[in-house]
Amino acid sequence: MLIGYARTSTLEQEAGLEAQTRDLTALGCEKLFREQASSVGPRRALEMAVEFAREGDTIVVTKLDRLARSVTHLGSIIAALEAKGVALRIENLGVDTSTPTGKLMLNVLGGVAQFEREMMLERQRDGIAKAKAEGAYKGRKPTARAKAEEIKALAAEGLSMGAIATKLGIGKGSVHRALSEGPKAA
Template structure:
């Protein structure tokens, strides 16, 4: 029976040192770490590797439950998978231990709060974008296609395919721009 640590941060400029040290101090035999979003399991190769080689009686340890998952659906899926494998989940900074009923209950409560926090953050972000748009400060991405160049080449008699080749853009973009001028 081994204890495996899992450390995760969301962005490449964040540091894993504090998590790694806490997991080693808690007695993990091995610590896997990655820099990837916790909102989904997609792109989290280290987590998938752990789930592949852990065996019944092993323990997966994280510092906090939000390092494992940010949505209640992902958390529930991971916990179900661990239970099926006979693997316990523990956290160093929270009273989570899925080998006990109290630990499982606390885990479920924290999962709900983690998802709520993510939803609130997303709502604040959308509010900020809407405010910036209303004030004219947020105009979106700058156009990468020179609309006037597409129209000029079309006026010279070139077809959509040739315009796309010359400008290094997709034909659909050319036709979308030319369609705008027709209307």
């Protein structure tokens, strides 16, 4: 049986999730597991897909980055699948771990993907350090602090922290901080 797994990192990526679902269905996946979760957080649908798979099944993903973010994570997923006799197919790479060549290619590509990500993060850190040294990098604008007076006014009206957060488009933690902090000198 072909089992599809689709994932996007955020709720705003609904079109990406729908495209993966469409592609997996077109590839003949009989069962689909979908989720919108960060690759570093808990991924319940992935766990369910691995748990559902039986010997001889193949889990199919459209792209490697939908499945794992690091070689270590990829290795643990592959180990769990191999222990059950389940193959992994990554469609855009043409990789299928039911063959020895597919297993080799997946390990090589996983290593390259992790190297590429680490290089990107290093360039990003270097760019931020350079911008800070030039006084051009200030970090993100503290949006919740700018709304502190509005937060306090809404709280005085009796709105809950959750209602204030929703109304202002900020997190509950930001509302809590704004309400618990005294006046700040600018």
